[in-house]
Each structure stands twice: as structure tokens, then as C-alpha cells.
Amino acid sequence: MSETAPMTPSLWTRLSNPGHFMRWSGRLGPWLAALSLATLAVGLYQTFLVVPPDYQQGETVRIMYIHVPAAWLGVFFYGAMSLSAIGSLVWRHPLADVSQRAAAPIGAAFTLICLVTGSLWGKPMWGTYWVWDARLTSMLVLFLIYCGLIALWRTIEDPNRAARAVSILTLVGAVNLPIIKFSVNWWSTLHQPASILRMGGSTIDPSMLYPLLVMIGAATLGGTTLHLFTMRTEIMRRRVRTLTIREAERLDSGARRVTPAPSPVALPQGL
Amino acid sequence: MFDLGTHGGFIVAAYAFTALILGGLVANALRDRAAQTRALKRFGEERR
Numbered sequence: 001m002s003e004t005a006p007m008t009p010s011l012w013t014r015l016s017n018p019g020h021f022m023r024w025s026g027r028l029g030p031w032l033a034a035l036s037l038a039t040l041a042v043g044l045y046q047t048f049l050v051v052p053p054d055y056q057q058g059e060t061v062r063i064m065y066i067h068v069p070a071a072w073l074g075v076f077f078y079g080a081m082s083l084s085a086i087g088s089l090v091w092r093h094p095l096a097d098v099s100q101r102a103a104a105p106i107g108a109a110f111t112l113i114c115l116v117t118g119s120l121w122g123k124p125m126w127g128t129y130w131v132w133d134a135r136l137t138s139m140l141v142l143f144l145i146y147c148g149l150i151a152l153w154r155t156i157e158d159p160n161r162a163a164r165a166v167s168i169l170t171l172v173g174a175v176n177l178p179i180i181k182f183s184v185n186w187w188s189t190l191h192q193p194a195s196i197l198r199m200g201g202s203t204i205d206p207s208m209l210y211p212l213l214v215m216i217g218a219a220t221l222g223g224t225t226l227h228l229f230t231m232r233t234e235i236m237r238r239r240v241r242t243l244t245i246r247e248a249e250r251l252d253s254g255a256r257r258v259t260p261a262p263s264p265v266a267l268p269q270g271l
Numbered sequence: 272m273f274d275l276g277t278h279g280g281f282i283v284a285a286y287a288f289t290a291l292i293l294g295g296l297v298a299n300a301l302r303d304r305a306a307q308t309r310a311l312k313r314f315g316e317e318r319r
Contacts, residue, residue: 065287070289098276109296115284125280222293230300236307242315 016095018235020153025228032225039218054208063121065212068196069219070114074142075180077107077223081172085167095231097163098238100170101153102230106223107144115139126190134183135191138176145173157169157237 014020047065054061082105087096118136119129130136149166156162184193195203202209275282 053276058278059274059282060278062275065288066285105299106296107301109292112291113289116288120281120285154301205290226296226300229304233300233304233307237305238306238310240310240314243311245315 016093018094018098020028021095022160022232022235023088025232029225029228029232030223032228035191036218036221036225039214039221043211043215043218046214051208052209057125059252060121060124063117065215067117067121068112068212069115069216070117071139072216073219074107074111074114074139074222075177076220077103077227078142078146078170078174078177080227081107081170082177085170085174088163088167089171094183097159097167098231098234099227100163100166102227102234104146104150104153106230108143108150110145110219110223111146115143118182131190133189133191135180135189138180138183139174145169145176149173161242 009017030038043065049060051065053059056264081100082101084096084100087093088100115136118139122131123129149169152166152169153162154167181194183189196209196212204212
């Protein structure tokens with residue numbers, strides 16, 4: 001006779017259990033929010049009071065300190081959504097769909113910020129708000145994909161059906177991520193090539209690079225805090241939906257029980 | 272005040288737009304949370 005040892009769930013399984021998630025994210029949320037605000041304060045201080053004007057761009061370089069973090073988060077949240085889509089389709093994990101749904105508006109907002117701040121930088125530097133350059137166009141496509149996914153969720157009422165459809169579309173749209181990253185290498189673009197993540201190290205002077213990294217850190221912390229917060233709200237919304245359906249079923253069965261059967265006396269003659 | 276040079280308007284507009292979008296995102300998240308909390312409370316009261 002063989003004895004089987006009791007299975008202890010892995011740390012990942014415990015963290016991703018919706019009940020556990022609500023507990024640990026509730027405790028972590030305020031600390032993350034405080035850390036995000038503190039990092040943002042340091043980043044903004046450095047952006048406006050420490051960073052020197054660029055020798056070519058002058059003061060306009062300060063737009064980069066919101067444009068680059070916004071671009072990073074637009075892509076980051078789409079990457080997170082793609083991983084969640086795999087979790088939804090392969091393991092049907094309840095938190096994967098919740099994570100995907102909560103990430104979409106945040107990713108869309110950061111992508112929009114990236115596009116608009118890029119435009120506002122482009123006008124004084126390039127002489128135009130917009131060009132159909134590969135990098136700009138692929139970022140616009142990312143924003144449109146985000147909008148499409150949000151619209152698709154609103155179209156399908158059943159969350160399970162919506163999760164499958166959205167996950168498939170998310171994975172199809174993920175093809176755009178390497179296009180965004182390598183567009184500046186593959187095509188001749190007006191947008192400058194990679195200057196932070198590149199072979200041979202960053203081309204940005206440390207006096208400008210470190211404040212930029214602080215702003216990227218602040219945006220990542222802030223975005224993650226908001227993502228956890230909206231994931232918790234999404235779990236609450238699903239709980240409300242379940243309770244509403246249960247309540248409707250309870251009322252429906254109660255109504256059926258109390259409705260008196262039609263009396264034969266009351267029936268018209270001949271029936 | 273900071274001297275943002277000749278293109279100061281573009282810099283201010285970029286930061287103002289970012290603040291507007293992020294403010295809206297946070298406000299919407301808080302409003303949604305309050306609505307779900309109210310809905311859950313209603314069920315809690317009904318169950319009691």
C-alpha cells in the first residue's frame with residue numbers, strides 16, 4: 001500500500017487564487033501607491049530641476065520624460081495581456097481574464113499619452129505633429145487594437161465567451177509588439193532608433209538617463225498599482241454578477257412556488 | 272517659475288494632457304470601485 005503525501009499548492013498557485021489575491025493585493029496596494037507617488041515626486045523633481053536642456057532639443061527634451069515611460073507602459077500592458085490571454089485559453093484561470101480586462105484601459109490610456117506627447121514633441125522638433133512613420137503607425141495600431149478589445153468586451157455579455165474571443169484577438173494583436181520594437185531598425189524612420197535598450201549600451205548621457213529611468217520606474221509602479229486596484233474591482237463586479245443571478249433564480253423559484261395552480265373551476269367550460 | 276524656452280507651450284500641453292488622462296483613469300477606477308462596493312453591500316444587507 002502506498003501513501004501519498006498531501007499536495008501543498010505552489011506559491012504561484014496560492015498567489016493567483018482569487019481569494020488569496022484579494023488578501024495580498026489589499027495589503028500591498030497602499031504601500032505600492034505610496035512608493036509610486038514618492039518615485040514620481042523624485043522623477044518630476046529631477047526632470048524639471050536637475051536634467052540639463054539637450055544641446056539639440058533644448059527644453060523640449062523634458063517631454064521625453066513622460067513620452068518614453070508612456071510608450072513603455074503601452075507595450076508592457078499589452079505584453080501582460082498576451083500572457084493573461086494564454087492563461088485564459090490554456091488553463092482557463094479565472095484571474096487571467098480578470099487581469100486582461102483590467103489592463104486594457106490602462107494600456108490604452110498610456111498608449112494615447114505616448115501618441116499625443118510624441119505629437120507635441122514632433123511639432124517643434126520635426127516641424128509636424130504626425131508622419132506615417134513605421135514606429136508612429138505601429139503605436140497607433142496598438143491603440144486601435146486596445147480600443148477594439150475594449151469594444152469586444154462590451155459587445156459580448158457572457159464573460160466566458162467574451163474571455164475566449166478577446167484572448168484570441170489579443171494573441172493575434174501581439175504580432176504588433178516586435179513590429180513596434182524593431183520598426184526603427186527594419187524601416188527607415190523619422191523616429192530615432194533605440195537609445196536605451198540597445199546592443200552596446202545606452203546612447204543617452206547619464207545626467208539625462210538616470211532621471212528617465214526613475215520616471216520609467218514611477219510609471220511602472222503607478223501602472224501596476226492601478227492594475228491591481230482595477231483587478232480587485234473586476235473581481236468584485238463578477239461577485240456582484242453571480243449574486244444578482246443567484247438572487248434572480250431564488251426569486252424566480254419562489255414565485256413559481258407561490259403561484260397557485262389554475263383551478264379547474266376557473267377554467268372556461270369545455271377545456 | 273521655470274523658463275521652458277520658446278517651446279514651453281508644447282511642454283506644458285504634454286504634461287497637462289498626461290495629467291488629464293491619468294486623473295481620469297484614477298477617478299474612473301475609484302468611481303467604479305465605489306459602485307461595486309455599494310452593490311456588494313446591498314447584497315450583504317439583503318442576506319442578513
